[in-house]
Each structure stands twice: as C-alpha cells, then as structure tokens.
Amino acid sequence: MKESFLHGMTTPAMSQSTRDLIDVLTPYVTFEDVPANTQLPFSVEGVNQCYILLSGLVKAGRSTDDFVISSITTPNILGITNRIPNESGLYIETVTEARIATLPTTRANEIIAQNNAWELLAGHMTVIASNLYKKSVLISAPTTYDVMKFQLIALMQEPADLRESHSAAKYILERTRLSRSTVMKMLSQLKLGGYIEMEDGVLKAVHRLPEKY
Numbered sequence: 132m133k134e135s136f137l138h139g140m141t142t143p144a145m146s147q148s149t150r151d152l153i154d155v156l157t158p159y160v161t162f163e164d165v166p167a168n169t170q171l172p173f174s175v176e177g178v179n180q181c182y183i184l185l186s187g188l189v190k191a192g193r194s195t196d197d198f199v200i201s202s203i204t205t206p207n208i209l210g211i212t213n214r215i216p217n218e219s220g221l222y223i224e225t226v227t228e229a230r231i232a233t234l235p236t237t238r239a240n241e242i243i244a245q246n247n248a249w250e251l252l253a254g255h256m257t258v259i260a261s262n263l264y265k266k267s268v269l270i271s272a273p274t275t276y277d278v279m280k281f282q283l284i285a286l287m288q289e290p291a292d293l294r295e296s297h298s299a300a301k302y303i304l305e306r307t308r309l310s311r312s313t314v315m316k317m318l319s320q321l322k323l324g325g326y327i328e329m330e331d332g333v334l335k336a337v338h339r340l341p342e343k344y
Contacts, residue, residue: 144261145204148254153206155248156183156239160232165225170194171233172222173215179236181210187229188293194220199305201266202289205229208255210236227292270307276344278307279317283327287337298332317344 162185165171172194173180189203203209203223213236215221225231243252269281282303286294303314321327321340328336 144258144265146254146258148251149208149258150206152208152243152248152251152255153183153185155246155251156208156234156242157232159238159242160234162230162232165229165231167225167227167229170222170224171231173210173219174221179210179213179215181208181234181236181239182223183208183232183234184223185230185232187231188226188290189223189229189231190226191221191223194222197305201262202226202285202293211239211252211255212236213240226296274344275309275313276317278309279303279314279344280340282306283321283334283337283340286334295333299327299329299334300332302334 160183162183165187170192171180171182184203184205184207186205189205189207191200191203191209192198193200200221209223243249269285270278272278272281283299286297286299286302299318300311300314303309304311307314318327318329322329324341326338326340327334328338
C-alpha cells in the first residue's frame with residue numbers, strides 16, 4: 132500500500148452533522164467527567180446505551196478478547212442506533228478522563244424524532260460508516276507489513292497523551308492479530324534502518340517507510 136493511501140485511510144472523517152446532533156441532544160442529558168480506564172458497555176441489562184462524547188481520549192473494544200477496534204475522536208456519538216447486538220461484548224473505554232453523557236438509545240431516538248433531526252442523524256451515520264470502512268480495509272491489508280505500516284501511521288496521528296503512554300508494540304498488539312515476535316522484529320528492523328524513531332518503546336517519529344519489507 133502506498134503511504135499516501137495509508138495516510139488518507141488512517142485519518143478519521145469528521146462531520147458537522149455530528150456536532151449539530153450533539154447540540155440537539157445536550158439539553159436532555161447530564162455530562163459527567165469519567166475517570167481514565169473506565170469501561171462503558173454498549174448494552175446494560177439488555178438495554179442499548181448511547182454515549183455522547185464531548186472531550187477526552189476514548190477507544191472502542193471487544194470484551195471477549197480485549198481487542199481494540201478503534202480510537203474514537205471527540206466530540207462524537209456512539210450507540211445511537213439499536214443495531215449493536217446485546218451479546219456483542221462491545222464497550223468504550225476512557226484512555227484519559229473524558230466528559231461523557233449517557234442515555235438509552237431508545238430515548239436518544241425519541242429526542243431526534245421530537246426535534247426532526249433525522250437528517251443530522253443520517254449525516255452522522257454516514258461518517259461512522261466511512262470510518263468503519265477505512266478500518267476494515269486496513270485491518271485486512273494484504274501483507275503483515277502493510278498492517279504494520281497502517282498501525283505505525285495511525286499511532287503517529289493519535290494525540291500525544293496516548294502516544295506517550297503506550298509503547299508502539301502494545302498499541303499494535305491490541306489492534307491486530309500479529310504475533311508479539313513479528314511486531315518486535317519489525318519494529319527493531321525499522322528502527323535500525325532509520326525509518327522510525329523510538330525511545331523506551333515509545334514511537335517518536337515515522338519517516339518515509341519502505342514500500343516493501
């Protein structure tokens with residue numbers, strides 16, 4: 132995969148519709164400062180939950196294997212539809228303290244109906260679908276090295292707080308099915324070749340990566 136393609140695919144799409152939809156929902160909810168490392172499930176006792184994220188670093192994961200699906204940009208809205216199965220085991224987790232409001236998904240949809248905000252919801256869901264497509268394309272990259280390149284570029288695009296608190300190896304292992312030995316070997320060789328800079332396992336810079344490994 133060409134590096135220009137990787138950069139485009141690792142940049143999350145953002146939408147004014149999302150911000151406007153948050154403005155519609157905000158008068159009906161109470162925001163709280165949720166501590167770092169707090170998991171919030173998408174389903175609580177069979178009731179789907181909608182999360183409105185104003186600020187902070189947040190990631191989405193799967194409880195069955197602690198696989199990290201994606202980092203979540205803020206502001207954002209997750210769980211706005213009832214399409215997430217109760218048994219999915221999906222959750223969001225705060226990486227830093229985050230300002231979040233929670234309400235049942237059914238209540239969120241009632242508010243949207245009351246305010247005739249369906250067009251905003253459609254715009255928001257279009258961006259969600261676009262970002263999910265980008266993730267699926269890159270996670271299913273044709274070679275192990277392509278997967279590594281994607282993760283390295285994605286890590287460099289993360290906020291500094293996340294980059295400095297996670298080793299490159301940990302970040303990649305949480306988000307891929309690559310073996311630890313493969314990840315460590317590739318990181319070591321890319322560092323030796325001057326393609327990346329790391330200090331104590333933390334990624335500091337990514338230079339022009341070679342096309343092939």
